[in-house]
Amino acid sequence: MPEVRRKPRPGLAWGFAAALVVLSPSSAWAVQVGLQARVGWDGWVKYGTWNPVVVDVSAAEEFQGWLEVEVTQEFGTQRVQLRAPLQLPAGGRRRWQFAAWLSDARRPVRVRAVDPAGRVVGETEVGLSPERAAASLVGYLGDEPPVPPRQAEGGGSRVVARLSEEDLPHRPSAYASLDLLVLERLDPTRVNADQRDALETWVLHGGRVVASGPLDPEAFPWMRIGREATAAVPATDLVSVRADAVQRLVPEPGRRPVLERGRIVAVVGAHGLGQVARWAVPAARVPPTSPLWLLVLPRPQPQQGPPEPQPRAKAPLGTAAAWLGAYALLWFLATSFADGRLSRWLVAAPVLLVAAAGIPAVADQVRQAATVLDVRGGRVVVDGRGWARGWGFAVAPYRGPYTYTLPAASAVWVSGQFEEATVTFQPDRTVLRVWQEAGARLRVSWERMERLDPAPTVRWEQEAVLVRDAGVRAEGLVVFRGRVSNLEPAGAELVGRRWAALPASLEAVEALRWVRADADTIMEVRPVAAFPDPSSGGWRFIVGPAP
Amino acid sequence: MNAVAIARGDLRARLGTRKGRVVQLAFAGAVWLVALLGVAPDREGESPLAPVSVGLLVVVAYLVTASAAGEIAFPGEKAVADLVDSPFSAWQVALGKGLSTAGFALLCTAACWPLLWFVHALRGGSWEGAASQAAVLLAVSWGFGGVATWIAAAVDSEVSRSVLLWGLVVVVLAGAPLVGSWAWHPAHAVLPSADGWARAVCAASFGLLGVVGLWLVQRHVARSRQPR
Numbered sequence: 001m002p003e004v005r006r007k008p009r010p011g012l013a014w015g016f017a018a019a020l021v022v023l024s025p026s027s028a029w030a031v032q033v034g035l036q037a038r039v040g041w042d043g044w045v046k047y048g049t050w051n052p053v054v055v056d057v058s059a060a061e062e063f064q065g066w067l068e069v070e071v072t073q074e075f076g077t078q079r080v081q082l083r084a085p086l087q088l089p090a091g092g093r094r095r096w097q098f099a100a101w102l103s104d105a106r107r108p109v110r111v112r113a114v115d116p117a118g119r120v121v122g123e124t125e126v127g128l129s130p131e132r133a134a135a136s137l138v139g140y141l142g143d144e145p146p147v148p149p150r151q152a153e154g155g156g157s158r159v160v161a162r163l164s165e166e167d168l169p170h171r172p173s174a175y176a177s178l179d180l181l182v183l184e185r186l187d188p189t190r191v192n193a194d195q196r197d198a199l200e201t202w203v204l205h206g207g208r209v210v211a212s213g214p215l216d217p218e219a220f221p222w223m224r225i226g227r228e229a230t231a232a233v234p235a236t237d238l239v240s241v242r243a244d245a246v247q248r249l250v251p252e253p254g255r256r257p258v259l260e261r262g263r264i265v266a267v268v269g270a271h272g273l274g275q276v277a278r279w280a281v282p283a284a285r286v287p288p289t290s291p292l293w294l295l296v297l298p299r300p301q302p303q304q305g306p307p308e309p310q311p312r313a314k315a316p317l318g319t320a321a322a323w324l325g326a327y328a329l330l331w332f333l334a335t336s337f338a339d340g341r342l343s344r345w346l347v348a349a350p351v352l353l354v355a356a357a358g359i360p361a362v363a364d365q366v367r368q369a370a371t372v373l374d375v376r377g378g379r380v381v382v383d384g385r386g387w388a389r390g391w392g393f394a395v396a397p398y399r400g401p402y403t404y405t406l407p408a409a410s411a412v413w414v415s416g417q418f419e420e421a422t423v424t425f426q427p428d429r430t431v432l433r434v435w436q437e438a439g440a441r442l443r444v445s446w447e448r449m450e451r452l453d454p455a456p457t458v459r460w461e462q463e464a465v466l467v468r469d470a471g472v473r474a475e476g477l478v479v480f481r482g483r484v485s486n487l488e489p490a491g492a493e494l495v496g497r498r499w500a501a502l503p504a505s506l507e508a509v510e511a512l513r514w515v516r517a518d519a520d521t522i523m524e525v526r527p528v529a530a531f532p533d534p535s536s537g538g539w540r541f542i543v544g545p546a547p
Numbered sequence: 548m549n550a551v552a553i554a555r556g557d558l559r560a561r562l563g564t565r566k567g568r569v570v571q572l573a574f575a576g577a578v579w580l581v582a583l584l585g586v587a588p589d590r591e592g593e594s595p596l597a598p599v600s601v602g603l604l605v606v607v608a609y610l611v612t613a614s615a616a617g618e619i620a621f622p623g624e625k626a627v628a629d630l631v632d633s634p635f636s637a638w639q640v641a642l643g644k645g646l647s648t649a650g651f652a653l654l655c656t657a658a659c660w661p662l663l664w665f666v667h668a669l670r671g672g673s674w675e676g677a678a679s680q681a682a683v684l685l686a687v688s689w690g691f692g693g694v695a696t697w698i699a700a701a702v703d704s705e706v707s708r709s710v711l712l713w714g715l716v717v718v719v720l721a722g723a724p725l726v727g728s729w730a731w732h733p734a735h736a737v738l739p740s741a742d743g744w745a746r747a748v749c750a751a752s753f754g755l756l757g758v759v760g761l762w763l764v765q766r767h768v769a770r771s772r773q774p775r
Contacts, residue, residue: 313588320586321579324662328579331658335571340559356661363668366586397588400671438589438670 033088033113033122034058037069039100041161041178045128046137050099050411050447052174054167055111057086057122058093063113065121067096070110073103073415080414083424086113099173099411099447105130134159136297137177141165142184142213146283148293154300165190168199172387173411173447175202179298182210182283188219196220201449204272205380205387206518210296212279225255226267226278247280258295266292272382273522273543301517305391305445306376313397313439316369323362330355370397373404373444375537378515382543384455388536389515392444396436406430407535409446416442458529458544464497465527466490470542472531477508480527487529494529511539549635553625553643558650560624561614567621570610577606578659585666599666600737603659604684608716608733611652611688615644616695616712627700627764631771641765645757648692656685667739676739683737683746690753691716693760700767 036056045051053069067086072079082098100109105128113122135156138148145160152158158179165187169175175198191199200222203209211223226249251257251267258266268277277296279286286292334348377390388407396402406412409430414421417440424431432444456469458478465478467487476487478496484506485496502509508530512519515538522528525546533540561567581602587595613619617626625633630640664677695712702708723732735741736749 313590315586315588317583317586321583324579324582324665327661327665328575332568332572332575335562335654335658336568339563340555340561341563342555352657356664359661359665359674360668363665366665367669370588398594398670399589400669435671438594439591 031059031061031063031115031121033063033065033086035111035113035122035124037109037111037124037126039102039109039126039128040132041137041139041167042163043132044134044137044159044161045102045132046135046177047102047105047133049101050173050176050413051102052167052169052171052177053082053098053100053109053111053126055096055098056093057088057096057113059088060091062090062092063088063115063121065113065115068110068112068114069098069100070112071100071102071104072107073101076104076107078418079420081420081422082412083422085426097170097174099169099171099176101411101413102128104128105133136179137161138297139163139167139178139181140184140283141186142182142283144184144282144284146182146286147288148180148297149288152300153297165195168195170194170198171410172198172201172205172449174198175207176411178207180208180210180296182212183215183223184213184283186213186215186220188216191219197451200271201385201387203274203276204382204385205274206272206298206516207274208277208296208298209274210277210279210283212281212283222271223276223278224252225269225276226251228280249278249280258292266295268295270546272385273380273516273518304389304514304517306511306514308443309374309376309393311374311393311395311441313395314370314372315397316366319369320366323366327355327359327362364401367398367400368403371395371402371404373406376511376514377536378511378538379450379533379536379540380512380515380543381452381456381541384452386450386452386540388448388450390446390448390536390538391514392442392446394442394444396438396440396442399436399438401433401435402442404432404434404442404444406432406444406446407448409448412444412446414442414444416440416444418442456529456542458527458542460527460544460547463499464495465529465544467494467496467529467542468492470494470529470531476529476531478527478529479506479509479523481524496529508539508541512541514538515541549639550642550646553630553635553640554646554650557621557624557644557647558654560621561647561651562654564622566619570614570619570621574606574610574655575658578603578662581606582662582666585662586669589670594670594739596666596670596739600663600680600739601734603663604687604733604737605720607652607655607659607684608688608691608720610655611648612691612695612712612716614651615648615692616699616708618695618709618712627696627768631768637765637768637772640768641761644696644764645693645761648696648757649689652685652688652692655688656681659684672739679743679746680737680739682750683733683741686750686753686757687733687737690756690760691719693757693764695760697760697763697767700764 039045039053040051055067064087066083069082070079082100084096088094108125108127110125112120115121135154136152136158138160140146140160141163145162148158150158168191215223217224228247228249246265249264249267255267255269257264258268265280266277334352338344338348371394373392373394375390375392379386379388408428412423412430418434418436421432421434436442454469458465458467465480476494478485478487482502483499484502485499487494487496516522522543527544529542531540581599585595585599627644660677660681663680664674667677698708698712702711720734730745731748733749736746
């Protein structure tokens with residue numbers, strides 16, 4: 001029997017290889033991105049506010065795509081994705097920080113890297129649990145954690161989160177979940193410019209810091225509020241500060257010493273709207289019952305924000321009439337041109353088909369015209385740092401996807417009636433994409449920070465308030481100690497000196513109450529200049545120092 | 548080919564003449580106006596998509612039926628009565644009239660479909676939903692058009708013809724739903740919430756109605772040619 005040799009069939013092999021290419025999962029060719037994420041402060045979170053989400057991203061090859069953080073709300077019925085553009089060189093590592101509003105204690109925060117084709121190329125999740133939630137959080141950098149009062153003022157537990165310099169947020173909004181930051185060790189070489197700026201901005205706008213260890217006065221000059229004397233004070237006289245030796249502190253001019261049984265043990269000073277305290281003993285030696293804690297821990301404040309308006313769904317008749325009219329006219333012209341002749345229809349039909357293909361885009365445009373956010377908000381400027389808060393309200397006239405464009409924001413919270421929302425942070429704006437049912441209400445709030453140069457100033461001088469570098473020449477007013485005055489140009493400044501009693505209702509004052517729960521206290525102790533600010537849908541407030 | 552010649556002549560009269568253009572302009576305006584109603588916001592689960600769908604059905608069915616019956620007379624269009632004395636066979640006449648009705652109905656439906664799609668797309672809907680509704684528009688207008696062609700040929704008196712034709716259309720479109728709620732009735736089948744089978748039954752029924760109408764036209768032409 002002759003040997004039958006099979007002919008080599010390279011075509012078959014090539015076909016097999018091609019089939020493998022086609023059938024293999026496409027992710028096999030995608031760049032794999034390594035993700036490590038953590039949420040909150042040392043694993044502790046505070047619900048109902050913004051918490052830091054830190055993501056370390058690495059990629060062996062060059063990668064360009066999106067980083068997505070997905071949080072759930074309303075018992076898992078709502079999903080919000082926070083997206084930021086992600087670009088990494090080959091072998092690159094980068095740290096990303098988001099401020100995420102957390103309200104669901106039982107579902108994890110998911111983090112994904114997505115390539116431009118929409119493929120998930122890296123994924124991880126961070127589990128949350130009610131046991132790791134606190135009503136009040138105290139951040140601590142040091143070796144020996146303090147023991148503050150265990151019970152938070154509004155009820156619930158207070159927890160100390162041990163942090164390192166790397167944990168300090170890059171965005172001031174993320175500090176919203178922290179009541180107090182106690183610093184006993186802060187290496188300025190391990191804190192970058194963004195972190196430094198975020199920390200100071202947070203304090204300027206109401207944050208509270210206790211510095212109880214040796215800190216570099218050059219790196220954090222705003223924390224210098226007391227000079228340390230060398231003489232040790234016997235602790236036997238002190239009830240609450242149980243220490244072997246308490247260093248005596250001498251307050252710098254303008255600061256307030258805190259006395260306990262006749263000894264100065266702490267100096268408390270204001271920095272903007274916030275507070276910096278310096279303690280003479282390590283924080284760990286201050287017992288929970290000490291009044292020092294009462295001085296530095298903030299009181300719980302009610303939820304801020306404007307009352308929700310009753311927006312009505314609007315029909316963008318003008319836009320729709322124009323687009324539909326254009327199509328109807330095109331149809332008429334096409335039928336007139338075609339004249340019942342087949343050859344002409346061969347020309348007219350493609351034109352009509354192309355026009356019809358644009359219908360979804362037209363519908364999208366009309367839908368967007370129907371949903372303009374009803375925006376309220378305000379910007380507070382302290383020492384040249386602005387912190388803007390905005391709220392937008394909308395009612396969907398139709399069922400479908402909606403796109404809302406917000407200013408460039410550092411933190412966004414979406415609530416209302418929806419199932420899925422995507423917030424895309426871009427350098428120049430923030431885009432919110434959400435699918436809504438007809439009549440569904442949407443509420444979105446955002447925060448953004450800015451640095452003003454030159455910094456506007458407000459000062460009290462001889463029963464008058466002078467405002468410099470406000471950026472506007474008129475239409476402003478100033479409120480101070482229960483009185484209000486219009487601002488009038490005087491040289492390079494604006495002056496308010498014609499004082500009248502503050503009326504029961506004043507739009508600017510109401511707007512300040514939206515953005516600051518402690519608005520009344522601020523207006524009582526500091527002059528506040530207010531200017532209409534169409535860009536934020538509200539007012540711009542410049543807060544001066546207390547006279 | 549003779550049937551195609553009849554259809555081509557009809558379509559040229561309906562689209563190419565001055566009156567045809569005026570009618571097309573009025574039709575485009577009516578469709579635009581009805582579609583514009585669909586821009587109104589949905590309230591408490593009620594969407595204007597339903598009235599818009601029924602409105603477009605009425606507009607298309609009216610124009611196709613009126614054109615087929617000669618209620619809207621286009622200069623140069625040959626009526627069935629004119630074609631009785633032509634050399635075309637009875638089947639060619641019926642087929643030609645059927646083709647012209649189908650072509651005109653297709654044209655009018657094609658004009659409505661993008662606007663219907665727009666109202667759907669505004670609410671996150673797809674083109675398939677609008678296309679399925681358009682199929683009902685096409686079938687219903689073809690069915691009425693077929694019957695209208697026969698009534699126009701069979702009834703000599705203009706008044707009787709109008710009363711009979713529009714009476715029939717009104718009874719079928721508006722009266723029938725008063726008697727019972729039939730899912731396959733055009734007024735229900737054209738709604739965005741209608742089931743697929745209801746639309747299929749509706750389209751098939753009116754397709755058959757059109758065929759019956761054209762068969763009656765053929766029979767009428769054949770009988771008219773018989774010596775008395």
